[in-house]
Amino acid sequence: MSDYTPKPEHKFTFGLWTVGNVGRDPFGAPVRDAKSPADLVRLLGEVGAWGVNFHDNDLIPIDATPSERDAILKEFKKALAETGLCVPMTTTNLFSDPIFKDGAFTSNDPKVRAYALQKTMNAIDLGVELGAKVYVFWGGREGTETDAAKDPLTAIKRTREAMNFLCEYVLDKKYDLKFALEAKPNEPRGDIYNSTTGHMLAFIETLDHPEMVGVNPEVAHEHMAGLNFVHGVAQALEAGKLFHIDLNDQAFGRYDQDFRFGAVNLKSAFFLVKLLEDNKYDGSRHFDAHAYRTEDYEGVKDFARGCMRTYLILKEKAEQWNADKEIQAVVAEINADDGSMNQYFGKYSAEKAAALKAQSFDRTKIASRGLKYERLDQLTIEVLLGVR
Numbered sequence: 057m058s059d060y061t062p063k064p065e066h067k068f069t070f071g072l073w074t075v076g077n078v079g080r081d082p083f084g085a086p087v088r089d090a091k092s093p094a095d096l097v098r099l100l101g102e103v104g105a106w107g108v109n110f111h112d113n114d115l116i117p118i119d120a121t122p123s124e125r126d127a128i129l130k131e132f133k134k135a136l137a138e139t140g141l142c143v144p145m146t147t148t149n150l151f152s153d154p155i156f157k158d159g160a161f162t163s164n165d166p167k168v169r170a171y172a173l174q175k176t177m178n179a180i181d182l183g184v185e186l187g188a189k190v191y192v193f194w195g196g197r198e199g200t201e202t203d204a205a206k207d208p209l210t211a212i213k214r215t216r217e218a219m220n221f222l223c224e225y226v227l228d229k230k231y232d233l234k235f236a237l238e239a240k241p242n243e244p245r246g247d248i249y250n251s252t253t254g255h256m257l258a259f260i261e262t263l264d265h266p267e268m269v270g271v272n273p274e275v276a277h278e279h280m281a282g283l284n285f286v287h288g289v290a291q292a293l294e295a296g297k298l299f300h301i302d303l304n305d306q307a308f309g310r311y312d313q314d315f316r317f318g319a320v321n322l323k324s325a326f327f328l329v330k331l332l333e334d335n336k337y338d339g340s341r342h343f344d345a346h347a348y349r350t351e352d353y354e355g356v357k358d359f360a361r362g363c364m365r366t367y368l369i370l371k372e373k374a375e376q377w378n379a380d381k382e383i384q385a386v387v388a389e390i391n392a393d394d395g396s397m398n399q400y401f402g403k404y405s406a407e408k409a410a411a412l413k414a415q416s417f418d419r420t421k422i423a424s425r426g427l428k429y430e431r432l433d434q435l436t437i438e439v440l441l442g443v444r
């Protein structure tokens with residue numbers, strides 16, 4: 057059997073808010089005592105994670121005094137040094153405090169928008185101080201329950217203005233930092249703007265510094281929207297925009313479940329890992345998930361270990377799939393190309409267009425070919441079920 061021990065080169069990360077999740081939900085109180093950020097780092101060190109990510113207020117409470125802040129930071133840095141964990145990504149909490157009840161960058165209140173910029177600049181400084189190279193923006197409150205409340209065009213323009221301002225801030229400070237925008241269709245707002253990774257990719261191209269901005273797709277969020285996550289991630293990868301990824305799992309049509317990676321849909325998790333590994337994605341594999349509310353901290357460790365172990369097992373399965381002779385024979389057959397159409401592809405020319413219009417196609421013959429996808433899918437399932 058293979059070794060599924062997580063190693064630094066796997067770049068497995070967790071947020072303080074993930075393993076630190078105390079199990080509060082809209083219907084019930086916390087079920088686990090809160091642990092300090094330093095203790096959460098130690099827990100992550102124990103299970104073998106590579107890095108830890110955080111929101112400004114996961115680490116420093118919003119009302120901390122300067123001396124409280126210094127003491128927390130000192131403890132946190134000590135735990136990082138003890139465990140060897142790094143901080144690859146940080147982000148801003150622009151959703152918990154009541155001031156953000158109607159959004160941050162899209163709020164109708166200019167004081168809220170200005171405060172959100174100020175809070176983000178301070179949080180960027182903190183992240184950079186701890187070594188972060190990626191900065192995530194998840195605008196959980198940037199939306200509406202009623203579209204009477206906000207003009208959607210204004211909301212887009214306000215978001216653009218905020219992102220442009222913050223890109224300039226990073227350039228001005230000469231920080232080595234990229235932004236990764238995370239979409240979600242709804243929850244906690246009735247509807248959230250820029251609701252999918254595809255929306256985000258289009259929005260990024262309208263910014264002043266699109267080269268500084270990519271995406272942070274999350275499995276659960278695209279599944280909430282009923283979308284194929286693998287396709288969304290592929291689009292981001294192909295565009296050179298996959299700066300970060302939030303791995304977890306989610307049943308379609310449910311609330312944001314943030315389950316352990318691979319807990320629900322193994323087949324789609326497999327194709328995701330295969331996509332990332334085949335294309336040599338070299339960013340963090342961040343698990344934005346949390347343990348079931350039934351668990352104590354031993355269960356939280358089971359959860360964290362399970363995320364990484366499942367990823368590594370699926371990585372091995374992807375290698376097996378790529379090396380399987382029968383599978384590869386089907387892949388070769390369905391991609392067969394005798395080169396006879398090459399003359400019609402590639403760059404347009406009037407001659408090419410004319411020649412293509414004159415070509416005759418035997419539609420019935422072409423359509424009569426069976427594509428063997430049933431067999432290929434069954435072989436895939438058998439790799440996953442461990443019988444090949």
Ligand code: GLT
Nearest residue numbers: 073147192194238274302344
């Ligand atoms: C929050 C959200 C996540 C985001 C985090 C970053 S916070 O837990 O549900 O999807 O990635 O802001």
Ligand code: MN
Nearest residue numbers: 276277312314
């Ligand atoms: Mn989520």
Ligand code: MN
Nearest residue numbers: 238274302344
């Ligand atoms: Mn997320």
